[in-house]
Amino acid sequence: MKTITKIGLRGGAALQALTLVGAGLAALSAPAFAQDAAQGAGSDEGDVIVVTGSIIRRTDAETPSPVTTVSVESLDRRGISTVQEGLQRIAANNGPALTNSFSANGAFAAGASAVSLRGLSTNSTLVLFDGMRAAYYPLSDDGTRNFVDLNTIPDDIVDHIEVLRDGASSSYGADAIAGVVNVITKKNFKGISGRVESGISSRGDGQQYRLSLTAGTGDLEENGYNAYISGFYYNSKQLKNNQRPYPYNSDDYRNICHDGNCGPNNVVDGLDGDGAYPGFSPVVTNTGSNFFVRPASALTGTQSGRYQILNPLAGCNPLTTPYTLTPGELAATDEDGNLINAAAPTTVCQEDLTKNYGVINPDIERYGFSARFTARVGDSSEAYAQFNFLQTNVGYDGLPSTIRANAPAPFYFPRYSTSGNVAYYGNNNILQLPVYVCPRGTTVACTAANGTLNPNNPFAAQGQNAAIIGRLSNSIEHDETRTRAYRGAIGIKGPINDKWNYQVDATAMHMDLRRKSDGYVYIQHLLDVIADGSFNFVNPAANSQATMDYLMPTAIATSTSDMVQVQANASGDLLDLPGGPLQLGFGVSFRYEAVDSPSINSDINGGTERYYRLNGFAVKGDRRVYSAYAELNAPIFDQLEVNASGRYDRYSGGLDNFSPKIGVKVKPIKEVLLRGTYSRGFRVPSFGEANATFPTTGFVTNNQSLFNDTYLAQYGCTVATFADCPQYIRTGSYGQTSLANPELKAEKSRSFTAGNLVEPMRGLSFSVDYYNIKKTGAITTADNTPALQAYYAGLPIPAGFNVIEDVPIAPGDPRTPRVAFVQSGFINANTIKSEGLDFAANIDMPISDGIRWSSSLEASYILRLETEFPDGSVERYDGTLGNFNLTAGSGTPKWRGTWTNTLDFGNFALSGTANFFGGYDTSAMDQGTGYKDCGLNDGSLPCRVKDYITFDLNAQVKVTDQFTFYANMLNVFDKLPPIDTITYGAHAYNPVQGGEGILGRYFRIGAKFNY
Template identity: 35%
Template sequence: MHRNKLAASLVGLLFIPIAGVSHAQSTSSSNTSSPGTTSQDNASTGSQNLNDQSPPSSAPSANGAKQLQTVMVTGSAIPRIDLETPSPVTMISAQDIQRSGFSTVSDLLRSISADNSGSLPNSFPGALAVGASGISMRGLTVDSTLVLVDGKRVADFAGADDGERSFVDLNTLPLAAVDHIEVLKDGASSLYGADAIAGVVNIILKSSYQGVQLTADVGDSQRGGGFTKKGTLLAGTGDLNKDGYNLYVSLQVETDQSIQAMSRPFPFNTNDLSSIGGTNPNVPSSNGSIYGAVRPATISNGDILTGLPTADGVWQPLRPCGSNSTLVTNDPNNPGAYCSQNISGQYSEVQPKSNQFGLYSRLTFKINDSTKAYVSASMSQYQSWAQEGSLAQIQSTTPTNTTGIVLPWQLANGQLNPNDPFAAQQQDALISYAFQGLPQMQNTSNHNARLVGDISGTLAGWNYDASLSLNHTWLSTEALGYLNYNALYNAVVNGTYNFVNPGANSQAELNSLAPPLNTLATSDLHALDLSANHELWDLPGGTSALALGGQFRYEAQNYPEINPNNEYQNRNVVQAAGHRTVAGVYFEFDAPILESLEADLSGRFDHYSDVGNNFSPKLGLKWKPLDWLALRGTYSKGFRAPSFFQLGDSLSYGGTPYTPPASYIAAHGDDSYVQHTGVGELSVGSPVLKPEKSTSITFGVVLQPTSWLSASLDYYQIKKTSVISDPNWGLAINNYFSGLTLPAGFTVTPNRPDPNYPDMMPTPAVLTAPYVNANWLKTNGVDLDLQTHVKFDNGIQWESDLSGTEIFNWEQSYGPGQVYQFVGYQAPYVLSAGTGTPRLRGAWSNTLIYGPATVTMTARYTSGMLMVSQDVGVLPVPGSCLSTNPDGLPFPNSCWTGSFTDVDLTGSYDINRHVTVTASIFNLFNRLPPFDPANYAGLNYNPGFAQSGIVGRFFNLGVKVKF
């Protein structure tokens, strides 16, 4: 791997496929909006180039003179005529949304090139945030990108990514009421406060609507599964200028059926990769089958968890293998016979079943010529039913290690154990087993209710805006198929569960082994926002302006523990509770120093009731030496306050496999004690955590040499300090086995000693440590946007949009001498299912318009990665290939997962002014995703960047009717 030179990178970006989105623009007129809010009273639905320096359309004043209209652009609190700000902003218009073919905000936003490492997909059934989706700009995780609706904050998802990172769930933001979306690719804490480190996504909803619009869509995958039905309603009445009011409602419903892994080709339908040189975990020493496998064993001191196979004993099936398994008799590592069953393939989904519902309503009043007010209310629900790809396994490493569990030859009542075939010889049976009828699942239902009241106008020369928003979310989670250890122990020693004939067990017995786990989590955000702006004095380049604003908000989150007292096997433990108040004030001063030079200065002071104070300044400059050339740049400070999942009253528990050192394995004779090694990782909240701090720099050039061609190239650099991180688990494990002092704050709960070697140091069962403000991370790169729009004499129009992001560096310090480079690697691996940090992402969209017909082809590209991550303490050395073959060598040999290019084709035809038909073919060439055995969110593929590959060619037909 090597770092591309900048010149080569830019040339390369011109020839890769990259997202069809327009340059930043705002198409509406208002000068009384709150920061970052764009009013659409006179909005056009068309796309206008940001670099087009012609002013917005003018409107007559009271005396009949023409006045230029001003607009608000995300990242500024001052209305402006020139749509191009010192910060890079991308606008995704309603037209762009329609041409993309996407029906959800999540799919739309996660397709932009700036979304990278840490992005959260819907398709990871084992995620702690299953059923939710988040955007991660610049690869700085979902908690460093601020998501706004109409320039106002919304409540976080009641859960958290990886049990620690709070974010706004994109699934609760229906697309039907969206007018356009503005994406600020720059730090913006100077106006918006916390979380706006990597950028801001501002979802602008329609301010008014008249008429009725209905849409209906159906879609299906060529490979099978995923059938979808969608419908929207948009209806409104009242002309704001004539009637003094407008009322509209928007409704969106969607259902998506699941896609089963077994309907996809090898190797995406199994975890058995032995046929191509990989490993097969479907063996008794790793994963059991529903047919079970047993071998004679001995135990220590009557402890059924200490089973060790006898020297002459071999595996044998507990009952005959069924048609969905294979009898194996030639495995040297598992002598004897056993049933190998592809449980992961049989119980995995590459897309969970889901339902989405969204209702939005807005009533706007024109109080007088200079004052208007609106009230909006919304309610959304997103439901997901996700199979995790496994059955409840008797073998588990956390929190109680049951890999050595046996069926005792004598039950607690003194009878011979009918489940133990060796009971007559008074021998216990080491057992490997998966419980038929207990698939592991997570069912979630996330609700979001929001009420907003806003009034804006002009008073004494000041344009003002005041709003009150009330937002409450609640998330119900049901986890199924997790064994209760005490119930399992009782079933084994009392013989109440029939292992030989599982069909004889009642549903009550199954329920007693794995009772459903339920929790109800909530989050709240209530905010009062006040802002005002005023023109000041004339400067050589125009009139300067000042904006002032303030915000007071209340935040709260409560996530009750779903696995109290860690009673359930292999179930993550997460809990969080807290509330706080935040008060912030900000200013922005814009000075057109010269006709060609603009300076913009802003700053915000925030007081948090739990983590103290912060001030974030920002300076932006834009210089336009020529009509067709502009240079822009910014320097800013930002911050992110610790989430409630990282502060004092919180904890997050997960488990990870590891390999002990070769010397430790050899000292234990490579017995079963060291063959099944996993450790629990318990991160606990720390009340002394400090906010993360950031410093951001952008510098860009904007070119528009002709009316039909425009381009921009922006460099960015972000450095975070006091990064809130998990403890360094890998270092702690290495130190433990090396006999070194554990890192500060760590404690170890040891496992039982090895029965064969009771005097030797046991393996670690649970590592416990608090979250820490770990050193720093730094990333830099470039964004490229290129647009063309050509009209031919024959009436055909051609529009082309090329955009892409290349990351030069993404590195993080984990302590002295531990600076890890992550760009181009499947790293950081512990972050959001190991999606990795691809160097290049982008898309190229081409649209042909002829009369009533519009056709768009978009190609999206994500570069490949090396399956290496130094943040994982994988022995023998950190930075080894994350995927290995049975000999411990890299698998595949290159340790590389390839790039992925996806091509979508969408089209529409206006039958008349009332009816439009639409059609889309996603993944036009039916490409499979790159092979990625290291990813732990998908079955040998990476759902973070290649989900469309596993779905396959997908057809969608729709109709839109307007009245």
């Protein structure tokens, strides 16, 4: 069997394509990087192939389903260094994709990269290696979505990638709702080849390096065997925000203006756009790397007066800027006449955290090796064995270490009283330094009788506590992940007779992920050094390394993921029809999957025996899957082919599913192909959704709609006068804890496609494909509003919810406390719809002797992406920043496309590519706005973030038959991404739209050899 490798780029026409055409006329580029597998099949007529999404061997690649083929050689010509980067640039890949840059911005699945077709998130796109499944990344995306990490692809043994842009559960089972990415490795290699490559931006940063070497021997036809080994090394340096111009390097958005409206000054410790001191009204949330203190009663914990810098002699940290508030700023009031800067110090230390510490891209180091042995068995069968190892190290620096933050568990700072009692206050979430300190190990109350005045507390002599806020100026949070992936595969295939063939494959993959975090404060150790006075808050730099290590011990956790799969199938001809043989394929499969990801920040020993700011999520689970599948292909006559397939999957937990699919291909004339499919699919609940052992919690600010007058009357206010309620009520937050639910059912999908492919002449083709996907029973978190409203109304809590009360506003206060946490399990509830169009246009023809021109255009347009909730309400996301829950605010642009042109002179090729990423409205219905109403915009931005077009150039010179030199310039016009201060996956730009563009103009040079 031979698999056809095409070179070309699926392209697109229609309205927005005109923009791409205009940009691309300047482009002279590499051979197209991807194209529909159906195009050009005639050149390989007679070869027997298997196309992704089918188990039947055929002599043409034109199937009812649209399949895009990505050639590694063409990625090289486009200047794309890794397969991971190439997949991220597929037009059908959209907002919920997980890019490497997310690792530097606190992503749940730090260190990983994943593709998301059709805007349906990473868990609805199936990634395969040579038609077999791969192990999930040990950490889930957002703690819920299983996915395959694209960084585990061994680039230099990849032959090509086939992207099936259609549902394929009938062939592959769960997760293949939006499509399938099938990474196909080299089957044979003879000789020695390698490459050396280096890259750097025009600003002298963002360095990348790549080395590889592959050696093989033997020929299947002549020697009966082939064996090769391959190794590679890749390194990409960390890129920081201060290495890019404004506003990507600053929290101060006052120079971002639109129609006279400018953004706020979000500089921590500075003044916001309204002249208020952020963090001091209404709640102190100062997080600067300077310590400020404020007097607090040692009896009640009540704070008073203004904050002041703890060490006035040292002044502001060198990385911060002193600023003295004006009389007007000190006297500023809100609409109710309350001082908004009542607690602010007269002099603040303005600090731009993004400028000082922000990271755009992490350090990435990848290396690995692969080996494959293929041998002829008997006269006509073929067996193989393959092994891959790949290690990926990702690291990035964070913010200064914090001594105060929301812990991912119920915890409040203690208030130490002069009587030695310790109380925990829900409304006292500011750390307080006590009046007296005692030696560690003291088991009785620390008072004047057995303690000394606290050297860190400037108010101790007056018998007052010191409320303290800030970050450590001499310590930085740092995170590292080390992923090791081991994969082995064996298989055999061959003919049973002259009409039937068999194939048996087995694979096993193990991943271990070590997470290491430094610079995070351990809560109990913080309480220890506060109680005994051993930590110097006045001069943090004076602390010994042993003291720093005690306060911030290194956190390490190792997670694993395993996958074992065995499958066998047979296919052949049943009888002859007018259009060709009626073919049948059938097979069986067994799969074992397991994930064991312990928490790096577990509360098993109590709420204080853990770290601030580290995620507490944990999951452990395993399952076995038994499957049977079949496919029937009927060329009824020359102009009509019908394909039907189905798969039954049975899970060890009791879930089962049947997934049918039918496709039709019609060729009314030789130059026109019409195609369409209808299928049913499913997604099994992830381990995080069904088996999490430590749940995820998100904190939400109280909303006055949750309360009622009867409850608020206890606190002297009403819903109408909510602004007059105590801070305890008005600004409090509650934790939304999502619990695993082992009773979840599988999500079900219905999808259909319809399209055409037109080839009016050799070397020229056009295609349009429509897709429509509907996913029902989508797994989501429950709406906690009924439980909250019931609690505050004094009614029974609805079934399925658990409400945990906060501590009272003060010790012994009889009033009903606010809510601290609402716990509820995941449920099958929502309906998600995705609808859109894919376009393609390809040209490949000679223009004179020795000169050939090729041009390919690929574009994808999302017509509609929406979620319908059980109450009938609908949130629509296409063309906006939604769905925040899936995209981290990177949105769902309607258009994405690429146009590639090539002039090939034989030994010299000049290449150019125009990349288009559509703009979007600054609204998101899942954040409470209307559809495209600009609702998330503060007026400093246009309502619509601009379209983003970049242009790449590449040149290749074939010096000899064995040696090729290449150079490329990415983002030729140095266009940085459009400004977007709303998305939070990156700073001031969209990480999916501008993930590569933020590098600016970028140069790569390299050489390839082949002997």
